[in-house]
Amino acid sequence: MMRRSAAGAILALGVLVPAAGGELDAQMPDAWVLVGQDAADYRLRLDSEVARSGSSSMRLEARGNRRRSQWAASVQFVDAVAYRGKRMRLRGYLRADDVDSGGLWVRVDGILEGKYAMLALDNSEDRRVEGTRDWEVRDIVVDIPPEGVTILIGAMITGDGELWVDDLSFEAVAEDVLLTTEPEVVITDQPYARPAGVFPTPTNLGFEREMNNAMENPELNR
Numbered sequence: 151m152m153r154r155s156a157a158g159a160i161l162a163l164g165v166l167v168p169a170a171g172g173e174l175d176a177q178m179p180d181a182w183v184l185v186g187q188d189a190a191d192y193r194l195r196l197d198s199e200v201a202r203s204g205s206s207s208m209r210l211e212a213r214g215n216r217r218r219s220q221w222a223a224s225v226q227f228v229d230a231v232a233y234r235g236k237r238m239r240l241r242g243y244l245r246a247d248d249v250d251s252g253g254l255w256v257r258v259d260g261i262l263e264g265k266y267a268m269l270a271l272d273n274s275e276d277r278r279v280e281g282t283r284d285w286e287v288r289d290i291v292v293d294i295p296p297e298g299v300t301i302l303i304g305a306m307i308t309g310d311g312e313l314w315v316d317d318l319s320f321e322a323v324a325e326d327v328l329l330t331t332e333p334e335v336v337i338t339d340q341p342y343a344r345p346a347g348v349f350p351t352p353t354n355l356g357f358e359r360e361m362n363n364a365m366e367n368p369e370l371n372r
Contacts, residue, residue: 179208179224181353182304186222192307194224196357202243202285202316208357210252210305211312218250223306224315227348230258230298237325240290240303242318242355244279250309251278256290259342260297262335266342269295272331273306279313291323291330300348318355 177195178184184194197209210224240256253274260269270292279286294301305315 179206179354179357181347181349182208182224182226183347184210184222185225186306188220189222191220192222194222197314200245200314201357202245204316204356204358206357207245207314207316208305209312209314210307212307212310218309221306221308223255223304225302225304226352226354227345228301228303228320228352229348229350230260230294230301232351233294233301233322234296234298235294236322237291237293237327237329238301238320239323239327240292240318240320242288242305243285243316244283244288244305245285245314245316246279246281246283247312248282249280249307249311249313251280252305252307252311252313253278254288254290254315255302255304255306256292257302258292258294258298258300259302260295260299261342262297262337264341266338266340267297268334268336268338269298270333270335274330277330278308285316289330291327293329293333299342300345303352316357318352320352320355 179196182194184192191213193211193213195209196206198206201207208224240254242254244252246252255273257268258270260267272290272292274288274290303320305313307313
Protein backbone atom coordinates (compact mmCIF):
# COMPACT_ATOMS: atom_id res chain seq x y z
CA MET A 151 0.00 0.00 0.00
CA MET A 152 1.28 3.46 -0.88
CA ARG A 153 2.13 6.00 1.77
CA ARG A 154 2.85 9.69 1.59
CA SER A 155 6.01 11.15 3.08
CA ALA A 156 7.24 14.69 3.54
CA ALA A 157 7.64 16.72 0.36
CA GLY A 158 11.33 17.24 1.06
CA ALA A 159 11.95 13.52 0.48
CA ILE A 160 11.46 13.86 -3.27
CA LEU A 161 14.24 14.19 -4.15
CA ALA A 162 16.80 11.64 -3.41
CA LEU A 163 17.09 11.82 -7.18
CA GLY A 164 15.61 15.23 -7.67
CA VAL A 165 18.08 17.04 -9.90
CA LEU A 166 17.33 15.47 -13.24
CA VAL A 167 18.72 18.03 -15.65
CA PRO A 168 21.02 16.24 -18.12
CA ALA A 169 24.66 17.16 -17.81
CA ALA A 170 26.04 19.37 -20.57
CA GLY A 171 28.87 17.31 -21.92
CA GLY A 172 29.82 18.86 -25.25
CA GLU A 173 31.81 16.29 -27.16
CA LEU A 174 31.23 13.82 -24.29
CA ASP A 175 27.59 13.60 -25.41
CA ALA A 176 28.75 11.76 -28.52
CA GLN A 177 30.24 9.04 -26.32
CA MET A 178 27.02 8.34 -24.42
CA PRO A 179 24.92 5.27 -25.27
CA ASP A 180 22.03 6.24 -27.53
CA ALA A 181 18.81 7.01 -25.63
CA TRP A 182 20.60 7.52 -22.29
CA VAL A 183 21.65 10.71 -20.47
CA LEU A 184 23.67 11.52 -17.36
CA VAL A 185 21.93 13.35 -14.50
CA GLY A 186 22.53 14.17 -10.85
CA GLN A 187 23.66 16.89 -8.50
CA ASP A 188 27.32 16.01 -9.23
CA ALA A 189 26.98 14.94 -12.87
CA ALA A 190 29.82 17.25 -13.94
CA ASP A 191 32.20 15.12 -11.88
CA TYR A 192 31.24 11.88 -13.65
CA ARG A 193 31.20 10.54 -17.18
CA LEU A 194 28.71 8.29 -18.97
CA ARG A 195 29.89 6.52 -22.10
CA LEU A 196 29.54 3.52 -24.34
CA ASP A 197 32.39 1.07 -23.63
CA SER A 198 33.33 -1.11 -26.59
CA GLU A 199 36.13 -2.85 -24.67
CA VAL A 200 34.06 -4.27 -21.77
CA ALA A 201 30.77 -6.12 -22.32
CA ARG A 202 28.92 -9.03 -20.80
CA SER A 203 27.44 -9.83 -24.21
CA GLY A 204 27.38 -8.14 -27.58
CA SER A 205 29.91 -5.51 -28.49
CA SER A 206 29.61 -2.89 -25.73
CA SER A 207 28.22 -1.87 -22.35
CA MET A 208 27.27 1.33 -20.52
CA ARG A 209 30.00 2.74 -18.28
CA LEU A 210 29.64 5.22 -15.43
CA GLU A 211 32.89 6.54 -14.02
CA ALA A 212 34.11 9.15 -11.57
CA ARG A 213 36.35 11.81 -13.11
CA GLY A 214 39.06 11.92 -10.43
CA ASN A 215 38.66 11.05 -6.73
CA ARG A 216 35.15 11.75 -5.55
CA ARG A 217 33.67 12.03 -2.08
CA ARG A 218 31.21 9.35 -0.96
CA SER A 219 28.49 12.03 -0.77
CA GLN A 220 28.73 12.73 -4.51
CA TRP A 221 26.66 10.85 -7.08
CA ALA A 222 25.42 10.74 -10.63
CA ALA A 223 23.05 8.47 -12.55
CA SER A 224 22.29 7.35 -16.06
CA VAL A 225 18.63 7.62 -17.00
CA GLN A 226 16.18 6.83 -19.76
CA PHE A 227 12.64 8.27 -19.68
CA VAL A 228 9.86 5.83 -20.59
CA ASP A 229 6.15 6.54 -21.08
CA ALA A 230 4.22 4.84 -18.27
CA VAL A 231 0.91 4.47 -20.11
CA ALA A 232 1.52 0.94 -21.43
CA TYR A 233 2.64 -0.25 -17.99
CA ARG A 234 -0.07 1.16 -15.73
CA GLY A 235 -1.48 -1.42 -13.34
CA LYS A 236 1.42 -3.82 -13.95
CA ARG A 237 4.21 -5.07 -11.74
CA MET A 238 7.45 -4.45 -13.64
CA ARG A 239 10.97 -5.75 -13.16
CA LEU A 240 14.12 -3.97 -14.27
CA ARG A 241 16.90 -6.56 -14.46
CA GLY A 242 20.49 -5.97 -15.44
CA TYR A 243 24.09 -7.04 -14.97
CA LEU A 244 26.60 -4.85 -13.14
CA ARG A 245 30.39 -4.96 -13.04
CA ALA A 246 32.40 -2.73 -10.71
CA ASP A 247 35.98 -1.54 -10.29
CA ASP A 248 36.78 0.03 -6.90
CA VAL A 249 33.28 1.51 -6.61
CA ASP A 250 32.16 3.13 -3.37
CA SER A 251 28.54 2.29 -4.20
CA GLY A 252 26.53 1.52 -7.33
CA GLY A 253 23.25 0.01 -8.42
CA LEU A 254 20.20 0.10 -10.65
CA TRP A 255 17.37 2.53 -9.97
CA VAL A 256 13.75 3.08 -11.01
CA ARG A 257 11.45 6.01 -10.33
CA VAL A 258 7.79 6.40 -11.32
CA ASP A 259 6.49 9.96 -11.69
CA GLY A 260 2.89 10.98 -12.20
CA ILE A 261 0.05 13.29 -11.23
CA LEU A 262 -1.89 13.24 -7.95
CA GLU A 263 -4.27 15.96 -6.80
CA GLY A 264 -3.31 17.86 -9.93
CA LYS A 265 0.34 18.07 -8.86
CA TYR A 266 3.58 16.39 -9.81
CA ALA A 267 4.18 13.36 -7.61
CA MET A 268 6.81 10.69 -7.15
CA LEU A 269 4.83 7.44 -6.97
CA ALA A 270 7.68 4.98 -6.46
CA LEU A 271 11.45 5.03 -6.02
CA ASP A 272 13.93 2.21 -5.66
CA ASN A 273 17.63 3.14 -5.86
CA SER A 274 18.91 -0.23 -4.60
CA GLU A 275 20.00 1.44 -1.36
CA ASP A 276 20.04 -1.82 0.61
CA ARG A 277 21.67 -3.98 -2.07
CA ARG A 278 24.32 -1.83 -3.72
CA VAL A 279 27.40 -3.13 -5.48
CA GLU A 280 30.61 -2.10 -3.70
CA GLY A 281 34.32 -2.55 -4.38
CA THR A 282 35.47 -4.64 -7.33
CA ARG A 283 33.03 -7.24 -8.65
CA ASP A 284 32.59 -9.29 -11.79
CA TRP A 285 29.24 -9.29 -13.62
CA GLU A 286 26.34 -9.85 -11.20
CA VAL A 287 22.61 -9.75 -11.87
CA ARG A 288 20.50 -7.16 -10.04
CA ASP A 289 16.71 -6.67 -9.99
CA ILE A 290 14.27 -3.91 -9.15
CA VAL A 291 10.54 -4.73 -8.95
CA VAL A 292 7.98 -1.91 -8.74
CA ASP A 293 4.25 -1.45 -9.31
CA ILE A 294 3.20 1.16 -11.88
CA PRO A 295 0.14 2.97 -10.50
CA PRO A 296 -2.72 4.17 -12.73
CA GLU A 297 -1.54 7.73 -12.11
CA GLY A 298 1.92 7.01 -13.51
CA VAL A 299 3.05 9.20 -16.41
CA THR A 300 6.80 8.65 -16.73
CA ILE A 301 9.11 5.82 -15.66
CA LEU A 302 12.77 6.59 -15.12
CA ILE A 303 15.23 3.69 -15.36
CA GLY A 304 18.99 3.56 -15.12
CA ALA A 305 22.04 3.03 -12.94
CA MET A 306 23.59 5.14 -10.21
CA ILE A 307 27.13 5.57 -8.87
CA THR A 308 28.12 7.18 -5.59
CA GLY A 309 31.64 8.28 -4.69
CA ASP A 310 34.61 6.93 -6.62
CA GLY A 311 35.13 4.08 -9.08
CA GLU A 312 33.79 2.71 -12.35
CA LEU A 313 30.51 0.87 -12.93
CA TRP A 314 29.49 -1.08 -16.05
CA VAL A 315 25.90 -2.04 -16.95
CA ASP A 316 24.80 -4.52 -19.60
CA ASP A 317 21.89 -6.70 -20.76
CA LEU A 318 19.06 -4.74 -19.17
CA SER A 319 15.47 -5.95 -19.46
CA PHE A 320 12.19 -4.36 -18.40
CA GLU A 321 9.25 -6.75 -18.28
CA ALA A 322 5.98 -7.47 -16.48
CA VAL A 323 6.07 -10.08 -13.72
CA ALA A 324 3.41 -11.90 -11.72
CA GLU A 325 1.87 -10.39 -8.62
CA ASP A 326 3.56 -13.01 -6.44
CA VAL A 327 6.99 -11.60 -7.36
CA LEU A 328 7.94 -9.49 -4.35
CA LEU A 329 8.54 -5.76 -4.61
CA THR A 330 12.15 -4.82 -3.89
CA THR A 331 11.11 -1.82 -1.78
CA GLU A 332 7.93 -0.46 -0.24
CA PRO A 333 6.18 2.16 -2.40
CA GLU A 334 6.50 5.75 -1.25
CA VAL A 335 4.40 8.60 -2.57
CA VAL A 336 5.55 12.21 -2.41
CA ILE A 337 3.35 15.02 -3.74
CA THR A 338 5.03 18.31 -4.56
CA ASP A 339 3.49 21.75 -4.92
CA GLN A 340 4.50 21.88 -8.60
CA PRO A 341 2.52 21.01 -11.73
CA TYR A 342 3.70 17.99 -13.68
CA ALA A 343 6.08 18.82 -16.54
CA ARG A 344 6.78 16.06 -19.02
CA PRO A 345 10.54 15.70 -19.59
CA ALA A 346 12.03 15.82 -23.06
CA GLY A 347 13.04 12.63 -24.82
CA VAL A 348 10.42 10.20 -23.47
CA PHE A 349 10.39 6.81 -25.22
CA PRO A 350 7.19 4.74 -25.61
CA THR A 351 9.07 1.62 -24.53
CA PRO A 352 12.62 1.07 -23.19
CA THR A 353 15.25 1.43 -25.89
CA ASN A 354 18.86 0.28 -26.36
CA LEU A 355 18.93 -1.91 -23.25
CA GLY A 356 21.87 -3.89 -24.63
CA PHE A 357 23.96 -0.77 -25.32
CA GLU A 358 24.73 -1.64 -28.91
CA ARG A 359 25.11 0.82 -31.77
CA GLU A 360 21.95 0.05 -33.75
CA MET A 361 20.07 2.92 -32.10
CA ASN A 362 22.16 5.73 -33.57
CA ASN A 363 19.08 7.40 -35.07
CA ALA A 364 16.67 6.67 -32.24
CA MET A 365 16.70 10.12 -30.72
CA GLU A 366 15.91 11.62 -34.15
CA ASN A 367 12.82 9.44 -34.69
CA PRO A 368 9.72 11.54 -33.94
CA GLU A 369 7.77 8.42 -33.09
CA LEU A 370 10.10 7.86 -30.13
CA ASN A 371 9.87 11.39 -28.78
CA ARG A 372 6.24 12.25 -28.39
